Amino acid sequence: MNFIISLMAVLALVVAAFLGIEAAGLSRVFGVAIPYAAFILLISGVVYRVLNWASSPVPFRIPTTAGQQKTLPWIKRDRFDNPCNKIEVLGRFIMEVLFFRSLFRNTRAEVDKGPTLYYQWEKWLWLGGLALHYSLLVIILRHLRFFAEPVPSFVPVLGGMDGFLQVGLPGIYVSDAVFMIAVTYLLLRRLIIPRIRYISIPADYLPLSLILAIGVTGILLRYFTRVDLLKVKQLAIGLINFQCVVPEGIGTLFYIHLFLVCTLIAYFPFSKLIHAGGIFFSPTMNLPNDSRMRRHVNPWDYPVEVQTYVEYEERFREKMIEAGLPVAKDIAAGGPAIYSLTKK
Amino acid sequence: MARLPKPSELGLDHALPKKGWMDTSVDFRSGTWSHPARAKNLEAVGFLNGREWSPANHDWKLPANWKRIVFEGIRERLEKFRSLRIFMDVCVRCGACADKCHFYLGSGDPKNMPVLRSELLRSIYRGEFTLAGKIMGRLAGARKLTESVVKEWFYYFFQCTECRRCSVFCPFGIDTAEITMIARELLNLLGLNIDWIAGSVANCYHTGNHLGIQPHAFKDMIDFFVDEIEAVSGVRIEPSFNRKGAEVLFITPSGDVFADPGTYTMMGYLMLFHEIGLDYTLSTYASEGGNFGMFTSHEMMKRLNSKMYAEARRLGVKWMLGGECGHMWRAVNQYMDTMNGPADFLEVPKSPVTGTVFENASSTKMVHIVEFTADLIKNGKLKLHSGRNNNLVMTYHDSCNTSRGMGFFEEPRYVIKSVCNNFYEMPRETIREQTFCCGSGSGLNNDEFIEMRMRGGLPRANAVRFVQERHGVNALSCICAIDRSALTTLMDYWVPGVSVYGVHELVGNALVMQGETERKTDLRGEPLPGTEAVEDEDI
Ligand code: SF4
Ligand code: SF4
Numbered sequence: 001m002n003f004i005i006s007l008m009a010v011l012a013l014v015v016a017a018f019l020g021i022e023a024a025g026l027s028r029v030f031g032v033a034i035p036y037a038a039f040i041l042l043i044s045g046v047v048y049r050v051l052n053w054a055s056s057p058v059p060f061r062i063p064t065t066a067g068q069q070k071t072l073p074w075i076k077r078d079r080f081d082n083p084c085n086k087i088e089v090l091g092r093f094i095m096e097v098l099f100f101r102s103l104f105r106n107t108r109a110e111v112d113k114g115p116t117l118y119y120q121w122e123k124w125l126w127l128g129g130l131a132l133h134y135s136l137l138v139i140i141l142r143h144l145r146f147f148a149e150p151v152p153s154f155v156p157v158l159g160g161m162d163g164f165l166q167v168g169l170p171g172i173y174v175s176d177a178v179f180m181i182a183v184t185y186l187l188l189r190r191l192i193i194p195r196i197r198y199i200s201i202p203a204d205y206l207p208l209s210l211i212l213a214i215g216v217t218g219i220l221l222r223y224f225t226r227v228d229l230l231k232v233k234q235l236a237i238g239l240i241n242f243q244c245v246v247p248e249g250i251g252t253l254f255y256i257h258l259f260l261v262c263t264l265i266a267y268f269p270f271s272k273l274i275h276a277g278g279i280f281f282s283p284t285m286n287l288p289n290d291s292r293m294r295r296h297v298n299p300w301d302y303p304v305e306v307q308t309y310v311e312y313e314e315r316f317r318e319k320m321i322e323a324g325l326p327v328a329k330d331i332a333a334g335g336p337a338i339y340s341l342t343k344k
Numbered sequence: 345m346a347r348l349p350k351p352s353e354l355g356l357d358h359a360l361p362k363k364g365w366m367d368t369s370v371d372f373r374s375g376t377w378s379h380p381a382r383a384k385n386l387e388a389v390g391f392l393n394g395r396e397w398s399p400a401n402h403d404w405k406l407p408a409n410w411k412r413i414v415f416e417g418i419r420e421r422l423e424k425f426r427s428l429r430i431f432m433d434v435c436v437r438c439g440a441c442a443d444k445c446h447f448y449l450g451s452g453d454p455k456n457m458p459v460l461r462s463e464l465l466r467s468i469y470r471g472e473f474t475l476a477g478k479i480m481g482r483l484a485g486a487r488k489l490t491e492s493v494v495k496e497w498f499y500y501f502f503q504c505t506e507c508r509r510c511s512v513f514c515p516f517g518i519d520t521a522e523i524t525m526i527a528r529e530l531l532n533l534l535g536l537n538i539d540w541i542a543g544s545v546a547n548c549y550h551t552g553n554h555l556g557i558q559p560h561a562f563k564d565m566i567d568f569f570v571d572e573i574e575a576v577s578g579v580r581i582e583p584s585f586n587r588k589g590a591e592v593l594f595i596t597p598s599g600d601v602f603a604d605p606g607t608y609t610m611m612g613y614l615m616l617f618h619e620i621g622l623d624y625t626l627s628t629y630a631s632e633g634g635n636f637g638m639f640t641s642h643e644m645m646k647r648l649n650s651k652m653y654a655e656a657r658r659l660g661v662k663w664m665l666g667g668e669c670g671h672m673w674r675a676v677n678q679y680m681d682t683m684n685g686p687a688d689f690l691e692v693p694k695s696p697v698t699g700t701v702f703e704n705a706s707s708t709k710m711v712h713i714v715e716f717t718a719d720l721i722k723n724g725k726l727k728l729h730s731g732r733n734n735n736l737v738m739t740y741h742d743s744c745n746t747s748r749g750m751g752f753f754e755e756p757r758y759v760i761k762s763v764c765n766n767f768y769e770m771p772r773e774t775i776r777e778q779t780f781c782c783g784s785g786s787g788l789n790n791d792e793f794i795e796m797r798m799r800g801g802l803p804r805a806n807a808v809r810f811v812q813e814r815h816g817v818n819a820l821s822c823i824c825a826i827d828r829s830a831l832t833t834l835m836d837y838w839v840p841g842v843s844v845y846g847v848h849e850l851v852g853n854a855l856v857m858q859g860e861t862e863r864k865t866d867l868r869g870e871p872l873p874g875t876e877a878v879e880d881e882d883i
Binding site: 005049052053054055056057058059060061062064065066067068069070071072074075076077078081082096100102103105106107108109111114115116117119125129193194195196198199200201202203204270271272274275278279281282283284285289291292293294295296297298300301304305306307308309312313315316319320322323324325326 | 354356358360364365390422423424425426427428429430431433434435436437438439440442443444449454457459460463475476480482483484485508511512513514515516517518519522549550551552558559560563564585586587588628629642643646647650651654655658676677678679681682683685686700702703704705706707708710715718719722747748749750751752753754755758771773774777778802803806809
């Protein structure tokens with residue numbers, strides 16, 4: 001049901017773009033106005049989110065430690081999973097951002113009769129996540145050839161490496177294939193594994209459906225309709241130079257693709273997709289575990305009511321004296337505190 | 345006490361309900377929730393909205409303006425804790441954390457999956473605090489705050505032991521323990537706390553420890569240990585109390601003083617200190633290492649923790665030594681200095697025996713007893729006869745707090761292996777940073793919650809049973825006072841035949857003390873290995 005809703009939403013977007021171009025001839029709207037609007041939303045949304053996160057302080061040093069802390073010199077410590085300074089935190093970050101370290105730990109628990117628990121090898125989520133993000137990165141970089149003149153030299157090199165699987169003309173990009181497989185896997189996983197299906201909400205299916213549709217339209221454009229790349233480039237260069245030209249005859253399919261991409265980037269800051277930025281702010285990840293060595297200051301710290309020793313002794317003095325415990329104030333003398341030690 | 349089914353009758357079903365989680369409500373079944381806080385215990389420390397009520401009743405007698413209180417509470421905490429903002433925004437519901445929680449594994453209740461536990465709060469955050477959630481409602485996973493949401497919060501946030509296991513597996517480090525801590529703060533604003541926590545907090549505040557033991561009784565207990573130690577080893581030791589000018593202030597959870605088998609661990613500490621001639625004192629004012637405030641609110645944590653530094657300053661000690669405790673060490677490692685420091689009146693801890701300077705504690709000035717002992721052993725300063733523990737086939741349970749809130753793995757293993765000859769690890773997925781909770785942490789170690797405790801402890805118990813079957817393990821060691829008590833119950837229920845030991849009890853057994861007479865028994869009064877045979881011959 002949740003999936004159907006998100007699928008309908010994506011279909012509605014496709015139809016909107018189709019009608020917009022075919023029936024209303026709004027190629028300037030879909031080719032210029034919407035991309036600008038989406039871009040503005042993306043930038044302002046991300047800035048808003050980041051400032052919003054940054055506006056709340058980090059009162060306590062609460063890293064999640066997943067390895068040996070730095071203690072005695074002869075005890076081998078774990079720099080990546082329990083960093084004790086900023087450089088090591090950077091190391092933890094690199095492991096996390098580039099290799100999805102935490103997801104790599106994943107296991108699957110199975111319950112058998114007894115009840116007995118087993119923990120099984122489960123790296124598919126890690127693999128699927130990694131495949132999706134890296135193929136997406138390559139695809140985005142490849143698209144740079146539309147926006148830059150001259151094309152940065154790494155782009156054709158990347159395209160060449162990516163396209164080594166020469167199946168017919170034009171060659172199939174490995175990244176396209178990996179991307180489609182990964183998205184499909186992540187979607188099926190949500191639909192099929194009961195537990196994951198149970199926790200999923202429409203807002204989880206929407207981004208997946210959206211990028212799946214973007215992938216499909218992109219593939220259609222490249223491999224089947226053979227869109228006129230020069231015209232696309234003309235439009236793209238015009239957009240970034242603020243001299244908009246909307247070439248005739250790019251084709252409706254291209255506008256659908258573009259519209260879906262625009263929706264995605266506009267949606268990015270206001271949805272769970274923002275997780276891409278959130279990781280850098282997560283206090284369990286981005287702080288060294290060094291609070292026994294270096295004091296961490298809480299900016300909103302305030303004095304609190306406590307029970308002082310004096311109040312404590314007032315309450316228990318007689319019993320303490322009777323038990324031979326030292327007290328600070330001598331009641332026999334009735335005078336000020338003279339620190340009599342009744343024992344030793 | 346709630347009736348506890350036999351292990352074979354407990355039943356465990358991971359089937360999911362037909363209805364979505366937003367459409368199911370809580371069934372307050374006995375054995376799965378803790379008694380509500382009594383008004384007097386809340387009032388004792390100035391908490392508001394204390395009243396007589398029961399979760400089993402329909403009417404919880406919430407204060408008239410309860411919604412306002414919750415909204416204000418959330419807003420304030422969003423502004424104060426970046427962790428909350430991030431954790432409310434970035435979860436992608438990937439489900440990596442879903443089967444990592446011992447309460448989910450042991451109960452099969454989907455709302456015990458960490459991701460749904462936090463969605464309980466997150467859905468309200470979306471529905472009441474974000475534009476997308478207000479417009480899109482359920483499509484964006486948002487809902488409105490109602491009384492039944494509050495009931496759900498009470499049920500499930502007091503079914504989380506703040507163990508942080510989920511956080512280790514989350515790609516963004518989302519820590520449901522942090523969310524639980526903040527959610528409990530919100531509940532506490534409405535007077536919705538549990539009595540095992542609220543009573544302990546009130547006691548810690550007014551008498552210095554969670555059992556409400558008064559100073560003379562505390563001293564009596566230590567005196568009793570002194571006699572016991574003399575009976576076992578022939579050595580008479582003389583601890584001191586509230587003594588000014590001692591070099592070290594030693595603080596341990598009060599469970600070590602009052603609850604078996606922690607008491608044997610306490611004897612172990614005392615024997616060790618005597619043997620190395622440590623100039624230390626105990627305090628009756630700061631007689632609780634554990635911090636029950638942590639299970640209530642950050643402010644209460646600070647109020648209770650303040651006693652440690654205050655007492656160190658008053659007594660004029662040079663540095664502090666802390667006993668074997670889980671959440672006490674999370675508080676010391678991650679909160680104490682920030683909350684009640686700077687401890688500039690203390691010196692950087694230096695072992696008087698080995699000369700080792702504990703640079704890693706140069707700011708808090710507090711050393712963990714196990715790292716202190718590890719250093720003594722490494723430098724050959726202790727005479728140990730590990731054969732005295734030969735009757736034990738040992739494994740080790742990493743406490744959640746020292747594991748994932750500190751990273752304290754090697755020292756305890758080093759000490760255990762120095763004093764025990766038979767040691768086997770449990771499976772990798774159940775130890776170190778992936779360790780499973782005892783099921784009773786964060787103030788849930790109460791009788792009426794027993795069924796849920798046994799369920800939550802199932803993954804831990806299973807791992808123990810694995811090494812019991814494979815290696816004949818009969819002893820489980822740990823460095824946490826709650827563990828010592830909770831695991832004992834847990835083993836009796838799931839894995840009979842396994843006893844629970846604190847690490848320093850093992851040290852006490854193995855420690856060869858100057859002037860000691862030949863030992864016949866261990867600290868528990870049970871015959872030492874090798875001596876049973878002799879007794880048999882006598883008969
Ligand atoms: S692992 Fe993290 S991101 Fe994934 S569902 Fe759990 S809390 Fe959310
Ligand atoms: S902190 Fe522990 S008890 Fe709480 S949700 Fe996470 S795994 Fe479960």
